[in-house]
Amino acid sequence: MIIRSIDKKPILVVTILSLFLLSGCLDSSVEIKGEDFTFITLDGEEKHLSDFYGKIIVLDLMGVNCGPCFNQMFELKSVSENYSSDDVTIISIDVWITYGETSELLQSYLEYFNQELGIDLDWIFGVDDTEGSIQNKYATSGVPTLYILNKNGKIKYTNVGYEEYSTLASEIDKLLS
Amino acid sequence: MKNKKQNFLLLLIIAGIYVSTISVAADPTLESFSIDPEKPAPLSDITVTADIGGEGITAVVVHIKECNKAQGVCFSQQSGTMTESETEEFQAQFTLKEDKADYIQYYFDITINGDEVRLLDDSWTIDLLVDSNNNTSNGDNGTPGFELIILIIAIGVGFILFRKKRLR
Numbered sequence: 001m002i003i004r005s006i007d008k009k010p011i012l013v014v015t016i017l018s019l020f021l022l023s024g025c026l027d028s029s030v031e032i033k034g035e036d037f038t039f040i041t042l043d044g045e046e047k048h049l050s051d052f053y054g055k056i057i058v059l060d061l062m063g064v065n066c067g068p069c070f071n072q073m074f075e076l077k078s079v080s081e082n083y084s085s086d087d088v089t090i091i092s093i094d095v096w097i098t099y100g101e102t103s104e105l106l107q108s109y110l111e112y113f114n115q116e117l118g119i120d121l122d123w124i125f126g127v128d129d130t131e132g133s134i135q136n137k138y139a140t141s142g143v144p145t146l147y148i149l150n151k152n153g154k155i156k157y158t159n160v161g162y163e164e165y166s167t168l169a170s171e172i173d174k175l176l177s
Numbered sequence: 178m179k180n181k182k183q184n185f186l187l188l189l190i191i192a193g194i195y196v197s198t199i200s201v202a203a204d205p206t207l208e209s210f211s212i213d214p215e216k217p218a219p220l221s222d223i224t225v226t227a228d229i230g231g232e233g234i235t236a237v238v239v240h241i242k243e244c245n246k247a248q249g250v251c252f253s254q255q256s257g258t259m260t261e262s263e264t265e266e267f268q269a270q271f272t273l274k275e276d277k278a279d280y281i282q283y284y285f286d287i288t289i290n291g292d293e294v295r296l297l298d299d300s301w302t303i304d305l306l307v308d309s310n311n312n313t314s315n316g317d318n319g320t321p322g323f324e325l326i327i328l329i330i331a332i333g334v335g336f337i338l339f340r341k342k343r344l345r
Contacts, residue, residue, distance in 0.1 A: 065242065067282060067299060068249040099240075099254040142245075142252035142275075162249025 034059070034149045037134050039093050039126035042107055047126065049091075050153060056088045056175050058168065059147040061139035063096030064109045068162040069144045073113065073121060078165040079172070080123055088172060090123035095135035095143060097128045150175050205231030205287045207296055216306045219243075219276050227259065227267045229287060229296075236288035237267045243278035252278055279307045 034057075036050045049057070058079060062069035076090055094106045106125060113119045128134040139145040141160040148157035148171050157171040208228040217223045229237055237259040244251040252275040259267035273281070284297040 063251065063254070065240070065254070065284065065297070066251040067242075067244065068251060070299075071249065096254065100256065142248075142250040144250065160248065160250055161245070 034147065034153050034155050035137055036153075037137060039128060039134060040103065041124060041126045042103055042110070047124075052089045052091065052124075053153045054151055055086070056151060056172055057147075057149040057153075058088060058090045058172070059138070059149065060090065060092040061095045061134065061143055061145040061147075062092055063099070063143045064094060064101050064105050065096065065099075066143050072144045072146075072162050073119070075163065075165040075168060076123070077119055077121065079168055080121075082165075082169065083172060087176060091126065092121075092123065093126050093128055093134055095128040095132065095139045097130055098132040098135060101127075103127045148172060148175070205229050205234060205289050205294055205296060207285070207298075207301075210283070210301070212303050216304060217273065218306045219278050220273050222270065222272050224268060224270050225259075225283065226262075227285065228265075229267060229285070231287070231289055233290040234287055235291075237261075238286040239267075239269050240284050240286070241271055241273075242282045243273060243275040244282060245277050245279050247279070248277070251282070273305070278305060280304050 034049060036048055038046060038048050041047055049059070058076065060069075060072065060076060062072065073092075076092070079088065080090055094101055094103075106127060110121050110125060113121050138147065144162060146157075146159045146163050146168070147155050148168070150156050156175060159167075206229070208230045210228075211226045213224045213226070214221070225239055225241070227237065227239065238256055239259055240254055240256045242251045242254045255271050255274070257269035257271060259269045262268055280302050282299075282302045284295065284301065287294050287296060
């Protein structure tokens with residue numbers, strides 16, 4: 001009996017430790033590959049998300065008539081200014097096409113930033129289709145919704161709502177290191 | 178000569194009035210806006226009433242966005258054609274759809290003299306009546322992780338087994 005109690009103790013300790021260690025291996029934040037999608041740029045070109053793999057992608061799902069999305073542009077501009085386009089691609093997609101927004105409206109939005117505010121939003125802009133294919137996959141919780149994807153197209157960061165440059169930069173730096 | 182001068186002046190005045198009339202008609206303005214109830218709760222029914230100034234208005238569409246300030250997000254947008262009431266104000270009814278919204282923002286598309294004009298101002302917002310305890314959780318923060326639950330179960334099982342052994 002004494003022998004049995006001695007045997008059980010280490011087994012018990014090992015079991016508890018194993019469970020604890022194993023649970024650490026079961027990462028609750030499952031790595032998701034960004035599902036590919038098609039969008040039309042303001043130049044009228046058809047592009048796919050996968051066309052931009054090979055660089056870190058900051059994906060901004062937005063709406064023109066969305067106040068927080070407007071504020072988000074300033075933070076994305078900071079990203080654009082502080083990171084090389086060789087390393088980071090920013091893509092802003094208007095997913096409020098389902099609410100009647102158009103590529104013409106988006107174009108006038110960029111012109112407003114350029115002409116009235118003196119800010120050149122010098123990254124890729126595009127629009128969702130009228131069925132909201134991208135909105136239904138990537139922006140179901142509202143806009144802006146931001147994703148940062150690594151060079152392999154895997155989603156490494158998500159945020160619903162306005163996000164400050166400092167947080168975006170921190171996430172990008174992790175992927176660049 | 179005097180008559181010619183007078184006629185010319187009269188023509189100028191008439192032209193001025195005509196041009197200013199056109200200018201007024203081409204630029205509708207939001208004279209007033211109200212919402213019933215005054216501070217609606219999320220998911221409630223609302224009636225919006227707008228007094229739009231301007232001549233030649235044939236259609237008014239109001240767009241309502243439901244947003245959350247702290248989260249800095251707008252969830253969705255609804256649009257509705259407003260009907261003109263007896264008091265010449267425009268009204269539309271909506272049912273708010275977003276339980277996490279704490280304010281709404283509105284703007285208008287107005288058809289005036291055949292042209293469509295957008296009336297939009299960032300300050301046109303209405304706060305919603307929200308429960309002060311209704312904090313939105315941001316994804317994984319604040320909920321125990323899977324790893325912690327496993328650890329607690331493991332410790333619990335270990336404790337039970339240890340106690341059983343001690344009682345023998």
